[in-house]
Amino acid sequence: MEHPAETPFFRAVDSKSFGASVRSARQERKLTQSGLAELINASRHTIVRLEQGENVSLETAIAAVRALERDIALIPRFSRLDVKQ
8 A cells, every 4th residue: 555755644454454554654753674673662674564564563563653753543444534734
C-alpha cells in the first residue's frame, strides 16, 4: 500500500501493510533501521522483520510506532474517518 509523502496517518490492514507503514514513517523521519532499533533497544534485524510484516512482539511494534511519533488507532472497517489537527 503506497502512502503519500508526509502523510498524517497510515492505513494498515495486515502485517505487511503495517510493516510498510512503519518503514514509510521511519523514512519520513530520516531514520535508518539501525537508528530506530537503537531508539527502542532492539536489533536492526528486528526492525527488518517488522518492516517485512514478519512476527515481532506487540511490545516492539508499539515501541517502534511511538518512537516514530505516531499512534495506533483501531477504526471500524466501514466507518468514515475524519482527521482533524
